[in-house]
Amino acid sequence: MNAEIIGVGSELLLGQIANTNAQYLSKQLAEIGINVYYHTVVGDNANRLKDAIHTAQKRxxxxxxxxxxxxxxxDLTKEAISQLLGKPLVTDEEALQSIELYFKKVKRVMTPNNKKQxxxxEGSTILRNDYGMAPGMAIKVEEIEYMLFPGPPKELYPMYENYAKEYLLNKLEVKERIESRxxxxxxxxxxxxxxxxxxLLxxxxxxxxAPLAGDGEVTLRLTAKHADSNIAQxxxxxxxxxxxxRVGPYFYGYNQTSLQEELMSALIxxxxxxxSAESLTGGLFSERLTSLSGAGAVLKGSIVCYHNEIKQHTLGVSSDTLHNYGAVSTQCAKEMAEQIRVKCSSDVGISFTGVAGPKVQEGKEVGTVFVGISVAGRETTVHHLQLTGSRQAIRQRTVRYGCHYLLKALNEEN
Amino acid sequence: MNAEIIGVGSELLLGQIANTNAQYLSKQLAEIGINVYYHTVVGDNANRLKDAIHTAQKRxxxxxxxxxxxxxxxDLTKEAISQLLGKPLVTDEEALQSIELYFKKVKRVMTPNNKKQxxxxEGSTILRNDYGMAPGMAIKVEEIEYMLFPGPPKELYPMYENYAKEYLLNKLEVKERIESRxxxxxxxxxxxxxxxxxxLLxxxxxxxxAPLAGDGEVTLRLTAKHADSNIAQxxxxxxxxxxxxRVGPYFYGYNQTSLQEELMSALIxxxxxxxSAESLTGGLFSERLTSLSGAGAVLKGSIVCYHNEIKQHTLGVSSDTLHNYGAVSTQCAKEMAEQIRVKCSSDVGISFTGVAGPKVQEGKEVGTVFVGISVAGRETTVHHLQLTGSRQAIRQRTVRYGCHYLLKALNEEN
Known part of the structure; x- marks a missing residue:
C-alpha cells in the first residue's frame, strides 16, 4: 500500500500552524509497513482540493x-470527496445523537450547522470520534482506499489509534514486521x-x-523487515x-534519548x-538537566556568573586570574569548575565560559569557548572549542559538548 | 504570484520531523502578499521529485x-531540478572557499563529498548561507521562478530574511501594499x-x-490592504x-517580541x-534573558538553588524559613528574591520556587508556584500561582508570569 496524506485547511497555507498531523500519521503508517510517498496541503477551496485528489489518485x-x-x-472535505466519488452524504444517527448529547452536556444551544457534522x-465505515463531534470515515472505491480524519490532533490521534489502525491492519495483506532503531x-x-x-550505505x-543530521547531532535509523520480529531485531x-x-566513539545512545538524559543516567x-558554573550559557546547562524529572538526585545547584563581579565574589574565581587571563580563558574555566564543585559540595563541577556573540569579547573571537570539568580526586580538565553559528546555536552547542565531554570522563572512570 | 512549497526529504515522510519550513515560508510569503496554494512533501527520490515538479509547474x-x-x-534536489530545467551545475567559487574555511575553522577534515555543496x-542568483555550507539559489525559467533553500531551519530562516525576501520583493509588481501588525x-x-x-471579529x-493562541499567549494579527502603506498603517x-x-491591561508588545525581550528593554x-534565584525553573529565567544579546547590561547573575542546602548555604535563606514553611512557600520566595538581590548587588531580585512535578513536594500539589520580586527601596512582593500542565509547561509558564509581574511592577514605578 502506498499512501498520500492530504491536509486540508487554509490555516496551514497561511503558516498559522505546522502540518503535525502528517508527521503523526506518517510515523504511524511507517510502523505498520505502509509507505508514504507524498504529503500535500491544500486550502479550504473545493476546486483545488479536487485537483489535489485527482493527482493523488494517479500515484x-x-x-x-x-x-x-x-x-x-x-469545512468542505467530505462534500468534495462525496461529489468526486459519487457517494451521497447521509446522516449517521449515532453521530447526530452524540452531537446533540454534547450540546446538552455543555448547556449550549446547538446551531443548525452542527448537524452537518x-x-x-453512504457505504463508508465510520471511525468514531471520542473527543469531538465530527466522525471520521473510510471507504474503498475502485481499488483506492480513502480515509477522512478531523483536523484537531486531540481528535485525530485517538481516532487513528482506536479505530483506524485496526481498519488498516485488516486491509493489509502483508504479514511482515517492521522493526527500527x-x-x-x-x-x-x-x-x-x-x-x-x-x-554500508x-x-x-x-x-x-537512513542518516539524519540536526541540532549538531547525527542519527542513523536502521530499519529491518522480517516475518519474525526477533529476527528483524x-x-x-x-x-x-x-x-x-567504525564510529563507536561518537555513539551515545538509542532512539529518543538526548545527551542530557544520558548524562543524568550516568550520574545516577x-x-x-x-x-555548574555558567557564563555564556546563562543557565542553559542546569535548565536542560532540570527539565528532566528526577534531576533533584544529581543537580545540587548552579551559579550563573554572567558578570565578572559574580565570578569573583559569589563564585570565588581569583581576581588575578580574571586580570591576567580574562574570563574567557582556560584558567578561568578551570577555577570556575573547581570553585562550583567546592561551593555546592558536589562530586562533579562543570563550567562554561566563552563568547556567544554577536561581539568579540576581551579580544576573543565569537565562538571561542572553554568547558571545564572538575571531578573530586582527579585533575581538572579544560576543553577549548571554536564554534560557529548564531548566539543561540553557540550556547546550545556549548552545552552539548559539555555533556559529551563529561559523559566520556564518567565512562572512562568505571 | 502563486506559490507552491515543495519539501524534499524522506525524514518528513517517515514522520521524524514536521514540515515547519513550509509553515515558516508560508507565513513570510503571506506577509508580502504572495498566495501559497499548495504544500507538497516528497522523499529523497529523483523520479518522484520530478513528478512533483511537473505537477507544480501546472499550478x-x-x-x-x-x-x-x-x-x-x-541530497538530490538541485541535481533533479538542474536536469529538468536543462541548467548545468557549476562550482560557485565563493561558496567553495567558505566551505573550505569552515573546515579549517572547526579543525575537521573536509571530505570530498562536501565539494558538492x-x-x-548556471545562471542562478546565489542566496548566501551565513549559517551553513550549502548556498541557496533562485532562477527563472519559462515564466516560473524556482527557489532552492537548505533544509535546516537555522540556515533557511536567515537566508530568507537576508537575501530571498528582497529578491522576491524585486520580482513582485506590487500595487497594493499589505501591512500587518x-x-x-x-x-x-x-x-x-x-x-x-x-x-469586531x-x-x-x-x-x-486573526486571533492565534499558543504557548500560553494569545496574539491578534491585524492586516490591512491599501495602495498607500501609510494609510494601511x-x-x-x-x-x-x-x-x-477593551483588553489593554493584557497587551504587552508587538510582532515578534517576547515577554523577556520587553522585560530586558524595560530594565535597560x-x-x-x-x-535571579531559581529553584523549580532550574535556570530557565536567566537562560531566556541571556539568549538575548545585550543581556550583560542587565543580568548580573543567578543562583540555581535546586537543593535546599544551596538555598541555605549559597543563597542565604534562613534555616528557620526552610524548616517552618518549607521551600515552596511565600516566605521562602520572599527571602530568595531579597537574598539574590543583595548577593549580586543588583537593583532587582526575582525568585522562583514551586513544584514542577511529576510528584507532590512538601505536601504541595504539582503546579504550586511562588514568584518573588524584590526591588531596592520597595516592599518585596510574592505572587502565588496554581498552574497546570506538564513539568516543562509549568516551568515555562512560571518564567512567563515572572516576566509579566516584573514588567507590571517596573511600569507602575515610572
Whole structure:
C-alpha cells in the first residue's frame, strides 16, 4: 500500500500552524509497513482540493485526508470527496445523537450547522470520534482506499489509534514486521560519518540505513523487515555492530534519548552529584538537566556568573586570574569548575565560559569557548572549542559538548 | 504570484520531523502578499521529485524547494531540478572557499563529498548561507521562478530574511501594499479575548483580525490592504486603539517580541540590573534573558538553588524559613528574591520556587508556584500561582508570569 496524506485547511497555507498531523500519521503508517510517498496541503477551496485528489489518485492507493470535517462553510472535505466519488452524504444517527448529547452536556444551544457534522458518505465505515463531534470515515472505491480524519490532533490521534489502525491492519495483506532503531552520534559531522560507512550505505537493502543530521547531532535509523520480529531485531543488531566498530566513539545512545538524559543516567548510576558554573550559557546547562524529572538526585545547584563581579565574589574565581587571563580563558574555566564543585559540595563541577556573540569579547573571537570539568580526586580538565553559528546555536552547542565531554570522563572512570 | 512549497526529504515522510519550513515560508510569503496554494512533501527520490515538479509547474509560478542541498548521496534536489530545467551545475567559487574555511575553522577534515555543496545552477542568483555550507539559489525559467533553500531551519530562516525576501520583493509588481501588525497578550485566555472583541471579529473586512493562541499567549494579527502603506498603517492604528481600550491591561508588545525581550528593554530603559534565584525553573529565567544579546547590561547573575542546602548555604535563606514553611512557600520566595538581590548587588531580585512535578513536594500539589520580586527601596512582593500542565509547561509558564509581574511592577514605578 502506498499512501498520500492530504491536509486540508487554509490555516496551514497561511503558516498559522505546522502540518503535525502528517508527521503523526506518517510515523504511524511507517510502523505498520505502509509507505508514504507524498504529503500535500491544500486550502479550504473545493476546486483545488479536487485537483489535489485527482493527482493523488494517479500515484497512491491509500489517500488520507485530515481536516475540513467541521461545522462551518469552510469545512468542505467530505462534500468534495462525496461529489468526486459519487457517494451521497447521509446522516449517521449515532453521530447526530452524540452531537446533540454534547450540546446538552455543555448547556449550549446547538446551531443548525452542527448537524452537518453527522453527515457521512453512504457505504463508508465510520471511525468514531471520542473527543469531538465530527466522525471520521473510510471507504474503498475502485481499488483506492480513502480515509477522512478531523483536523484537531486531540481528535485525530485517538481516532487513528482506536479505530483506524485496526481498519488498516485488516486491509493489509502483508504479514511482515517492521522493526527500527535509531543510533545517535555526537562530535562527528554528517559527511564524515557517511564517509566512514559509505560502503554500508551503498549496499543497504534490508536493513536500511537512513542518516539524519540536526541540532549538531547525527542519527542513523536502521530499519529491518522480517516475518519474525526477533529476527528483524537480530538483523539490526548485526548492522549496528559493524557501524559501532567504525564510529563507536561518537555513539551515545538509542532512539529518543538526548545527551542530557544520558548524562543524568550516568550520574545516577555512578551515584554522583553535579553543580555548574555558567557564563555564556546563562543557565542553559542546569535548565536542560532540570527539565528532566528526577534531576533533584544529581543537580545540587548552579551559579550563573554572567558578570565578572559574580565570578569573583559569589563564585570565588581569583581576581588575578580574571586580570591576567580574562574570563574567557582556560584558567578561568578551570577555577570556575573547581570553585562550583567546592561551593555546592558536589562530586562533579562543570563550567562554561566563552563568547556567544554577536561581539568579540576581551579580544576573543565569537565562538571561542572553554568547558571545564572538575571531578573530586582527579585533575581538572579544560576543553577549548571554536564554534560557529548564531548566539543561540553557540550556547546550545556549548552545552552539548559539555555533556559529551563529561559523559566520556564518567565512562572512562568505571 | 502563486506559490507552491515543495519539501524534499524522506525524514518528513517517515514522520521524524514536521514540515515547519513550509509553515515558516508560508507565513513570510503571506506577509508580502504572495498566495501559497499548495504544500507538497516528497522523499529523497529523483523520479518522484520530478513528478512533483511537473505537477507544480501546472499550478504555480513560484516553486520553492526546501531540503536536499547537503553533501550526501540522498541530497538530490538541485541535481533533479538542474536536469529538468536543462541548467548545468557549476562550482560557485565563493561558496567553495567558505566551505573550505569552515573546515579549517572547526579543525575537521573536509571530505570530498562536501565539494558538492558548492555546486549551483548556471545562471542562478546565489542566496548566501551565513549559517551553513550549502548556498541557496533562485532562477527563472519559462515564466516560473524556482527557489532552492537548505533544509535546516537555522540556515533557511536567515537566508530568507537576508537575501530571498528582497529578491522576491524585486520580482513582485506590487500595487497594493499589505501591512500587518501582531498584538501580543499575556494573562488572558483565547476564548475570553475573543468574547471581548466578538463584534469586531464578526464585522472584520479590511483590516482583518486573526486571533492565534499558543504557548500560553494569545496574539491578534491585524492586516490591512491599501495602495498607500501609510494609510494601511493608519487603518491598523484605529483598530488597535479599539482593541486596546477593551483588553489593554493584557497587551504587552508587538510582532515578534517576547515577554523577556520587553522585560530586558524595560530594565535597560530604567537603568536597572537584575539577578535571579531559581529553584523549580532550574535556570530557565536567566537562560531566556541571556539568549538575548545585550543581556550583560542587565543580568548580573543567578543562583540555581535546586537543593535546599544551596538555598541555605549559597543563597542565604534562613534555616528557620526552610524548616517552618518549607521551600515552596511565600516566605521562602520572599527571602530568595531579597537574598539574590543583595548577593549580586543588583537593583532587582526575582525568585522562583514551586513544584514542577511529576510528584507532590512538601505536601504541595504539582503546579504550586511562588514568584518573588524584590526591588531596592520597595516592599518585596510574592505572587502565588496554581498552574497546570506538564513539568516543562509549568516551568515555562512560571518564567512567563515572572516576566509579566516584573514588567507590571517596573511600569507602575515610572
Amino acid at each position: 497512491a492507493n491509500l489517500i488520507i485526508f485530515t481536516g475540513g470535517l467541521g461545522p462551518t462553510k469552510d 453527522a453527515l457521512v458518505m 535509531v543510533l545517535r552520534f555526537f562530535g562527528i559531522g554528517e559527511s564524515q560519518l557517511e564517509t566512514e560507512i559509505e560502503d 551503498e549496499n543497504q537493502t534490508n536493513p536500511t540505513i 537480530q538483523m539490526i543488531d548485526e548492522v549496528e555492530q559493524v557501524i559501532r566498530q 548510576s555512578k551515584g554522583k552529584t553535579i553543580a | 504555480a509560478n513560484l516553486i520553492i524547494f526546501t531540503g536536499g542541498l547537503g553533501p550526501t548521496k540522498d 558548492a555546486l549551483v545552477m 501582531v498584538l501580543r497578550f499575556f494573562g488572558i485566555g483565547e476564548s475570553q479575548l475573543e468574547t471581548e472583541i466578538e463584534d 464578526e464585522n472584520q473586512t479590511n483590516p482583518t483580525i 493608519q487603518m491598523i492604528d484605529e483598530v488597535e486603539q479599539v482593541i486596546r481600550q 530603559s530604567k537603568g536597572k540590573t537584575i539577578a
